[in-house]
Amino acid sequence: MNLIYNIIIHITHFILKCGALFNDKLKKGVIGRKNTFKILTECLEKTDKTLWFHCASLGEYEQGLPVFEELKKHYKAHKIVLSFFSPSGYEIRKNAPIADAIVYLPIDTKKNAKKFLNIVNPELTIFVKYDIWPHFLNELKKRNLRAILISAVFRKNQTYFKFYGKPLRQSLFAFEHIFTQNEASKTLLQTLNYNHVTVSGDTRFDRVSNQLSLNNTLSFVEAFKSNKLCVVAGSTWPEDETLLIDFINLKASKDVKFIIAPHNIKKAQIKTIQEKLTVESILFSEKDTKNLESAQVFIIDTIGILSKIYSYSDIAYVGGAIGKTGLHNTLEPAVFGVPIIIGSHHQKFPEAQTMIDNGGMFSISNQNEFNTILKELIHNKEKRFSAGYRNSGYIKNNKGAVVQIVNYLRI
DSSP, X not given: OOHXXXXXXXXXXXXXXXXXXXXXXXXXXXXXHHTHHHHHHHHOOTTOOEEEEEESSHHHHHHHHHHHHHHHHHOTTSEEEEEESSHHHHHHHTTOTTOSEEEEXXXXXXXXXXXXXXXXXXXXXXXXXXXXXXXXXXXXHHTTOEEEEEEEOOOTTSGGGSTTOHHHHHHHTTOSEEEESSHHHHHHHHHTTOOOEEEOOOHHHHHHHHXXXXXXXXXXXXXXXXXXXXXXXXXXXXXXXXXXXXHHHHTOOTTEEEEEEESOOOHHHHHHHHHHXXXXXXXXXXXXXXXXXXXXXXXXXXXXXHHHHGGGOSEEEEOSTTTTSOOOOSHHHHTTTOOEEEESOOTTOHHHHHHHHHTSEEEEOSHHHHHXXXXXXXXXXXXXXXXXXXXXXXXXXTOOHHHHHHHHHTO
């Protein structure tokens, strides 16, 4: 293994431990990794057959879940180990029913990789999208253990394709097969002489499509909406909330309702939103004690229900791209056939550009642009319905990645 890579890993580990002294999120990850091997030894017996699923964070978990669920149906005698690198995935899904043991992935050292695989010894390993860890993957390869990568996306500016990217390039060959989201990713892999590739598309399309078969009823949202047009703003950051608050305070008719589901639900951030609003607002945590129908803005100070809330939207705004934090999941509202507004920093999200090109999504870069498109979608029913129809069609036309992956595994 490349000496420079090992040095970088140890430096990264040191930085994480130092950062944990000042950052609660990093602290959770550092403490959680100390418990990984304890959790594994408590949950697994040496005689257990296992599957190992690894996700960087929550988004990758949601992406991989439809595949995980299919595998669980077919490998009923196996125990499932689910690992996360990020606290934002682990802390939210640490009790997910899909797995028997849910842990933080240990730091990628040769010692940790051997110890982890000595306990887990997975019959099949699935990594989702990225988060490629050379020591773990090379150890899987040495032991002749099966591994595949699903929903992968590659870009030519990534480390794999740089002169210094040899450790990551080599680790890709631990995967017996890679399922990519697009043809461009397959072509890039072929420049590395990696040819066991299938363009299957993005498993997120299957994931969000499953939402349509669930019961999405939320009585408190029905009470709040009260047959009025509803704009749902999901996974917002402060820069997104500034746009929304300005529009609500100065431009919005009382006949339009707004639901804001911030990415950060800390009390200070929620309080800031409420204090800046000049119209009546209500929090999810107050819904049982206040009049929902009289409020114009409903602020969701909880997690886990945004997918269902989108089913009540007439127009959706998805946060993260007006700043540079990263665009959140636009497929969740798209599946319900609604037009979507996002910020302009969406270059790393090909599905966003496709929906923009299709006429179902609208990208804005400032307050005036936001006000203009939102007012148009509110008042132009035909445009609103047409854009929404294009988005739902886009989802329907791109399902099927899960079937291809499962068929490859011959289950």
